[in-house]
Amino acid sequence: MRSAHRLPSRLPLVLASVVALTACVRQGDPGGVAGKHPDVDGEAVLATVAELASPAYAGRAAGSEGGAAAREWLSGRLALAGLDVRQMPFPERVARNVAEARLELDGLPGGTRVFAWREDYREVVRGGFDGGEARGTLVAWEDLAGAAPPAGCVLLLPGTAYRPDGMGAYADAGVAGVLVELPAGTVEVRPLWPGHPGGTLVEVRRDLVVLALSSPAYAELLGLARAGGGTAPIVDMASPVRFQDVSCVNLIAEWNGDGGDFEPRFAFMAHYDHVGTDQDGNFFPGALDNASGAALVLELARAFAADGRKADVAFILTDGEEVGLSGAAHIALAPPFPLYDLTVVNLDMIGSSGGTPVSVYSNGDRPGLALADELVAVLEAAGLEAVSEYPVPNVDHAPLVGRGAIAATICEYDTAAYHTKRDAPSGLSAAELDAVGDALYAFALGKLAGGG
Numbered sequence: 001m002r003s004a005h006r007l008p009s010r011l012p013l014v015l016a017s018v019v020a021l022t023a024c025v026r027q028g029d030p031g032g033v034a035g036k037h038p039d040v041d042g043e044a045v046l047a048t049v050a051e052l053a054s055p056a057y058a059g060r061a062a063g064s065e066g067g068a069a070a071r072e073w074l075s076g077r078l079a080l081a082g083l084d085v086r087q088m089p090f091p092e093r094v095a096r097n098v099a100e101a102r103l104e105l106d107g108l109p110g111g112t113r114v115f116a117w118r119e120d121y122r123e124v125v126r127g128g129f130d131g132g133e134a135r136g137t138l139v140a141w142e143d144l145a146g147a148a149p150p151a152g153c154v155l156l157l158p159g160t161a162y163r164p165d166g167m168g169a170y171a172d173a174g175v176a177g178v179l180v181e182l183p184a185g186t187v188e189v190r191p192l193w194p195g196h197p198g199g200t201l202v203e204v205r206r207d208l209v210v211l212a213l214s215s216p217a218y219a220e221l222l223g224l225a226r227a228g229g230g231t232a233p234i235v236d237m238a239s240p241v242r243f244q245d246v247s248c249v250n251l252i253a254e255w256n257g258d259g260g261d262f263e264p265r266f267a268f269m270a271h272y273d274h275v276g277t278d279q280d281g282n283f284f285p286g287a288l289d290n291a292s293g294a295a296l297v298l299e300l301a302r303a304f305a306a307d308g309r310k311a312d313v314a315f316i317l318t319d320g321e322e323v324g325l326s327g328a329a330h331i332a333l334a335p336p337f338p339l340y341d342l343t344v345v346n347l348d349m350i351g352s353s354g355g356t357p358v359s360v361y362s363n364g365d366r367p368g369l370a371l372a373d374e375l376v377a378v379l380e381a382a383g384l385e386a387v388s389e390y391p392v393p394n395v396d397h398a399p400l401v402g403r404g405a406i407a408a409t410i411c412e413y414d415t416a417a418y419h420t421k422r423d424a425p426s427g428l429s430a431a432e433l434d435a436v437g438d439a440l441y442a443f444a445l446g447k448l449a450g451g452g
Contacts, residue, residue, distance in 0.1 A: 040299045040441055042434025045351070048077075048295035050425045052272070053285035060286060061276025062192075062320040063094050063246025070272055071249055074317060077298055078253040082305040083315065084262075088250040090330040092320050093201040095125040095192060095241050097279040102238035103179075103211060105138070105224060107231055113224075118278070120217040122187040123241045124180060124210040126164040128194040128202040131239035134177030134209040137232045140225040149175050154235035156221055159183035164195055171208035177237050178210045181218035188420040190275040190284055192322040194243075198329030198399060204243045211239055240279040248273075248319040250327045252336045253301055257310045264337060266447050267314035268440070269328075270297045270347040271321030271396055275419055287425045288414060290321070293347035296437055303441050311448040314342075321348075321396055332399040340404030343371065343447055345440065346397040351433040352414040357385040359411050361392035367406040368397075375408060375443070382439035384432070410436075 051073065058066030075085045101123070103115040115121055123131070139153040141161055149155050151174030159181040170178055196202040213221065224233050251272070256262045270293030274286025285291075294317055301315040314337065318327030332339070350358070360375045362368035372388040379386035392398075397407035417423040 040296070040303050040434065040437025042430040042432070042437060045292075045295045045299050045433040045437060046425060046428055046430040048298055049287050049291040049428060052291035052294060053287040053425050055283060059276040059283040060272060060274040061094065061096070062273045062323050062326070063092055063244075063248045064276055066276065066283075067273055067319065068249070071251060071317075071319070074272060074294065074298060075251055078251070078301055078315065081302045083253040083255050083301055085251060085253045086336070088252060088330065088334070088336060089247050090250070090320070090326065091201065092246055092248045092323055092326050093204070093243050094246050094323055095123075095194065096244050097123060097240040097277065098242050099131055099240045099279060100238050101240040101279055102133075102236065104236045105221070106234040106236060108224065108233060115217060118188055119214070120187065121179075121211050121213050122189065123191065123239055124212050125191050125193065125241055126195050127167045127210070128196070128204045128243065129167065129208050129210050129241075130204050130206045130243050131241035132206065132209050133238045135234065135236050136176040138221065138225045138235045139232070140222055142222070143226070148173055152176050154179060154237065156218070156225055157181065158218070167208065167210065168205065171205065175208065177235065178208060179218070179221065179235070179237070180210065180212045181215060182212050183215055186420070187212060187214045188422075190278070190419050192275050193324045196324055198325040199333055202243065209237055209239050211237055248326060250319055250331060251317040253315040253317070255301060255304045255309070255313045255315070257304070257308070257312055262312050262337060264312045264314040264342060266311075266444050267316055267342055267344045268297045268300050268347065268444070269316040269318065269344055269396060270294045271318040271327060273319050273322055275322055282421060284419065284421055285424050287423050287428060288352055288412070289349050289418060289423060290347075292349060292351045292428060292433070296347050296350060296433060299437055300441055300444070309445070309448075313444065313448070318396055325394070325396055325399060328396040328399045332403050335403060339400055342405045344397055344400055344405050344407035345375065345444075346395060346407065346409040348395055348409055348411045349414065350410060350412050350436055351428045352412045353427055353429040353432070354414045354416055356412050356414040357387055359413055360386060360388050361395055361397070361409040361411060362388070362390045362407070363393055363398055363401045364391035365401060368401060368408055371406050372408045375410060378439050378443045379410070379436070382435045384436070
């Protein structure tokens with residue numbers, strides 16, 4: 001997903017200009033208190049992360065009650081800080097884990113083999129296959145030698161043969177279910193994107209049940225399928241996934257520093273949604289992804305309001321990012337203000353204590369690359385290791401570029417706990433959030449002062 005060209009840390013001239021610009025900004029431009037040092041409190045950011053990652057918000061799934069509660073909490077804090085906040089609703093079709101998950105193998109000499117959810121297997125949402133139950137003879141794809149799988153079977157598919165856009169052919173052939181190997185990654189991960197373009201609704205299919213297997217579980221099933229003995233094992237499987245039509249909501253917070261028409265030249269953005277809960281009610285905290293970005297946007301908004309900056313700045317919190325950049329796509333389709341020539345810094349996973357280098361993603365367009373270079377220099381000046389990567393279109397800044405925005409994403413893509421129930425606030429660094437927040441505040445002020 002994140003195929004990109006990597007650029008080395010460089011640009012001494014850009015770094016020098018950013019340092020000089022920050023010094024100029026600290027003298028009081030644009031507006032605000034002369035000589036005031038930009039300050040974003042990392043401990044306050046981390047406290048907001050802890051709030052959003054708490055059980056009260058149940059993983060903040062797009063269109064869920066927990067997501068709505070998180071949105072109302074954020075909206076209230078932004079309004080309390082003195083910003084005007086408006087909501088932009090849009091429709092979405094989201095995969096929920098609401099039914100039974102089951103994977104059992106019958107007809108074995110030792111009795112039924114029961115596999116464990118999130119240890120041996122997980123859901124699959126790619127292709128928009130709704131959940132349900134399937135029962136059939138286990139057939140290994142590797143043993144078919146190119147022949148069509150028999151109707152009614154459960155097909156055991158190696159990761160090397162898995163093609164998300166080819167799964168419909170198995171359904172059309174009458175296959176009851178597919179068990180897909182995950183040769184990389186982990187079944188702890190909760191996927192959510194069905195593969196549809198942002199701004200559209202996935203077309204749901206109900207003619208195939210699909211689950212993903214850990215590599216050890218796949219190897220065990222392959223061995224059992226080939227064990228012989230005259231009777232092939234029977235798979236009894238169920239996917240908990242059910243697609244539901246929901247209403248998602250973007251938040252647009254406006255700091256109208258000059259009191260006139262709201263005409264922002266700069267915006268911070270982050271998505272506040274995450275991946276929700278499992279069918280047993282256990283939730284995914286989503287601290288790094290992306291309570292961290294949403295919390296930092298909130299603190300940056302508070303800094304602008306507290307300093308009384310005489311500039312128009314937008315603070316955008318998107319919903320539905322995990323479903324396929326839906327919130328950002330709808331902003332591009334119906335902009336709340338002109339996007340052309342607007343500088344947008346998107347924050348998606350920031351402040352990890354795992355030592356992961358910070359990436360600055362862009363679409364590879366000339367303005368986006370220039371912005372990415374500036375941000376790399378800003379982050380390096382703040383003491384972080386940073387690198388520009390492009391093209392990376394699978395993050396929220398990307399849809400806005402098509403409407404003329406100058407946009408890039410700052411992301412600390414630490415995959416250790418990504419989309420798992422281990423993505424907790426304890427994995428974040430308040431010191432790093434403080435340093436990044438201060439650096440980005442100074443950078444934004446410099447842009448608004450005409451220095452960028």
